[in-house]
Amino acid sequence: MALLSPAFILVRPQMAENIGAAARGMLNFGLTDLRLVAPRDRWPSKKAITMAAKALDGPVKVKVFKTLAEAAADLNILYATTARHRDLEKSVLVPEQAARDAQARMKKKQKPGFVFGPERTGLENDEIALCQKLITIPVNPEFPSLNLAQAVLLIAYEINHQGHQAHQGKLNKNLGALGVLGGKKTTPAPQAKQEELMARLINELDKNQFFKSKNLKPTMTRNIRAMLIRAEWTDQEIRTFHGIISTLTDKKKAAPSDL
Amino acid sequence: MALLSPAFILVRPQMAENIGAAARGMLNFGLTDLRLVAPRDRWPSKKAITMAAKALDGPVKVKVFKTLAEAAADLNILYATTARHRDLEKSVLVPEQAARDAQARMKKKQKPGFVFGPERTGLENDEIALCQKLITIPVNPEFPSLNLAQAVLLIAYEINHQGHQAHQGKLNKNLGALGVLGGKKTTPAPQAKQEELMARLINELDKNQFFKSKNLKPTMTRNIRAMLIRAEWTDQEIRTFHGIISTLTDKKKAAPSDL
Numbered sequence: 118m119a120l121l122s123p124a125f126i127l128v129r130p131q132m133a134e135n136i137g138a139a140a141r142g143m144l145n146f147g148l149t150d151l152r153l154v155a156p157r158d159r160w161p162s163k164k165a166i167t168m169a170a171k172a173l174d175g176p177v178k179v180k181v182f183k184t185l186a187e188a189a190a191d192l193n194i195l196y197a198t199t200a201r202h203r204d205l206e207k208s209v210l211v212p213e214q215a216a217r218d219a220q221a222r223m224k225k226k227q228k229p230g231f232v233f234g235p236e237r238t239g240l241e242n243d244e245i246a247l248c249q250k251l252i253t254i255p256v257n258p259e260f261p262s263l264n265l266a267q268a269v270l271l272i273a274y275e276i277n278h279q280g281h282q283a284h285q286g287k288l289n290k291n292l293g294a295l296g297v298l299g300g301k302k303t304t305p306a307p308q309a310k311q312e313e314l315m316a317r318l319i320n321e322l323d324k325n326q327f328f329k330s331k332n333l334k335p336t337m338t339r340n341i342r343a344m345l346i347r348a349e350w351t352d353q354e355i356r357t358f359h360g361i362i363s364t365l366t367d368k369k370k371a372a373p374s375d376l
Numbered sequence: 377m378a379l380l381s382p383a384f385i386l387v388r389p390q391m392a393e394n395i396g397a398a399a400r401g402m403l404n405f406g407l408t409d410l411r412l413v414a415p416r417d418r419w420p421s422k423k424a425i426t427m428a429a430k431a432l433d434g435p436v437k438v439k440v441f442k443t444l445a446e447a448a449a450d451l452n453i454l455y456a457t458t459a460r461h462r463d464l465e466k467s468v469l470v471p472e473q474a475a476r477d478a479q480a481r482m483k484k485k486q487k488p489g490f491v492f493g494p495e496r497t498g499l500e501n502d503e504i505a506l507c508q509k510l511i512t513i514p515v516n517p518e519f520p521s522l523n524l525a526q527a528v529l530l531i532a533y534e535i536n537h538q539g540h541q542a543h544q545g546k547l548n549k550n551l552g553a554l555g556v557l558g559g560k561k562t563t564p565a566p567q568a569k570q571e572e573l574m575a576r577l578i579n580e581l582d583k584n585q586f587f588k589s590k591n592l593k594p595t596m597t598r599n600i601r602a603m604l605i606r607a608e609w610t611d612q613e614i615r616t617f618h619g620i621i622s623t624l625t626d627k628k629k630a631a632p633s634d635l
Contacts, residue, residue: 142526147516170521213537254533255540257406262429267401267529274513274530278472281514318620327623341616348607357600361577364586365624 123219123276124150124230125269126188128244131236133158137168138266139233140179144172145270146277152188152230153181185232185244190309192230194222194349197240197248198268200261207343209251216275218250220283227304231272236265246339247308249346305349314355315342321366382478382535383409383489384528385447387503390495392417396427397525398492399438403431404529405536411447411489412440444491444503452486453478456499456507457527459520467509474511475534479542490531495524564608573614574601580625 125143130136130153140151153160160181166173173179182188189195196215210218219229232248234240245251254271256263263271305311319338328334350358384402389395389412399410412419419440425432432438441447448454455474469477478488491507493499504510513530515522522530564570578597587593609617 141521144519145515145522145526147519172519176519211537211540255536256404257536260400260403260431260435262400263404267404267526270526270529271533274533277514277516278470281470322620322623325623325626327619337616340613341620344607344609344613344616348603350603354599354603357603360586361581361600362624364581364584365621367584 122148122150123223123228124152124188124192125273126152126154126185126230126232127156127265127269128154128185128232128240129157129235130233130265131157133160133162133164134168135236135265136160136162136179137165137170137173139269140165140169140172140177142266142270143273144169144177146273148273148276149177151177151179153179154185154188155183156181185247186308186312189230189232189247190312191228191307193227193305193307194219194250195230195232195248195308196250196252197232197234197245198252198254198272199234199239199245200253200256200263207245207249207251207347209253211255212252212272212275213279215250215252216272216279217282219276220279224283225304231276233265233268242339243335246342247312247346249305249349303349303351306352306355310352310355311346311350314358315345317359318345318362321362381407381409382482382487383411383448383451384532385411385413385444385489385491386415386524386528387413387444387491387499388416388494389492389524390416391524392419392421392423393427394495394524395419395421396424396429396432398528399424399428399431399436401525401529402532403436405532407532407535408436410436410438412438413444413447414442415440444506448489448491448506450487451489453481453509454489454491454507455509455511456491456493456504457511457513457531458493458498458504459512459515459522469509469511470514471511471531471534472538474509475531475538476542477509478535479538483542490535492524492527563610565611565614569611569614570605570609573617574604576618577604577621580621 125139125148127136127139130139133156136151136153136156143149143151158164160179161173169177180188196210196219215231219231222229231252232240232244234244252272254263254268319341322328322341323334328337348354384398384407386395386398389398392415395410395412395415402408402410415421417423419438420432428436439447455469455478474490478490481488490511491499491503493503511531513522513527578600581587581600582593587596607613
């Protein structure tokens with residue numbers, strides 16, 4: 118089984134049973150890092166523990182957070198699972214591609230997170246905007262009724278499966294075709310640092326009347342975030358961009374000293 | 377979705393709910409030929425129909441048989457799903473391999489069948505003996521508790537997935553050059569526009585003493601360029617970034633009008 122476990126983040130899950138079933142599906146494929154963002158039902162939950170068939174009795178560790186940003190603070194890359202096509206400039210991967218990409222990153226000590234939305238509504242646009250990549254499970258368009266635990270199960274299965282493939286020496290060959298990995302050995306900055314930068318930039322833009330109307334601001338913000346986080350900046354690059362903002366806004370005192 | 381459907385055969389299923397959930401999992405991935413061998417509960421079953429969320433209201437066709445041999449009479453090849461390693465001289469495949477093999481056969485007008493045993497006991501040796509190949513889903517050996525409907529879901533997912541792989545570009549119009557699903561069709565801006573933006577940014581930074589020494593400027597410029605062009609911005613995104621620079625440097629007149 119995998120030595121490292123990517124994090125699975127359930128955002129605002131409605132049913133405790135689904136959390137239990139998700140934990141069980143994760144552990145079936147050796148994954149143990151489960152994070153909950155604002156679950157509707159009280160946590161810990163007896164219903165979840167029963168449904169988990171011992172997966173929640175120790176092997177799967179659960180942490181609860183208030184927001185997706187907090188839950189993802191230490192993660193290097195986020196994959197959002199989404200059924201609908203979104204109008205954002207992000208890669209949309211099938212589970213196999215996402216799992217392969219995540220396995221390659223884990224090999225380089227990066228920690229990925231897979232983000233799942235609430236049962237009925239899915240992730241909100243602002244939550245998806247926090248994620249670098251999208252995953253869509255290619256289901257029958259006339260019968261797309263996958264539930265939360267099933268989506269978790271399929272992604273966990275692919276992560277484990279692609280991990281085995283990688284160990285069989287197939288990884289590099291397959292990656293070559295997809296071109297997922299760059300040549301340079303880089304680790305994207307943790308989400309918390311990416312968020313801090315985005316918040317600062319948006320704030321500066323807002324102060325200077327960049328957003329022409331309140332109606333347009335959410336969409337424009339998401340688009341800016343999408344075009345910037347796509348580059349997967351490192352810690353150093355994040356500092357550089359802080360320096361660029363400081364310079365352009367003429368705040369010399371905040372300019373970085375270690376470029 | 378697949379034009380042909382392989383048969384899924386549930387042998388002596390115990391719980392009608394599991395039959396319903398299996399039908400649903402099949403239809404999620406476009407499969408519609410379900411066969412039951414000696415189900416314990418009476419068939420048809422209200423519990424199964426409820427659990428199937430409309431999959432059993434027409435799309436998935438169900439036939440009931442007394443023995444596996446009868447259920448499989450018209451099939452060209454049988455894959456038995458089994459958790460344990462069997463002492464039989466048969467190929468043991470992971471789901472991906474089995475699905476790929478089945479897709480190749482369907483292309484040649486062969487009809488494959490996937491055989492699933494009863495919930496607790498699995499298939500009997502005599503039943504396995506009828507099958508040409510075995511499939512084992514590689515689960516965590518310390519927590520192998522996949523249920524019947526989950527096993528059906530994973531196999532159905534792989535059959536559909538390998539079908540897409542096999543017919544890439546024909547079956548699913550959404551599959552792009554990388555096999556990436558959906559998303560927006562993006563074209564990076566021409567190099568000239570990228571260069572124009574870089575030149576403007578570097579010039580603004582230079583005017584405001586961003587580069588602390590002449591020696592460092594070439595390296596810093598290269599690093600900034602690398603971190604920005606990596607995102608492969610579109611024409612629209614290039615305009616957005618021009619707008620960001622204009623706003624931060626407070627040159628409102630140059631702000632783009634078409635964000």
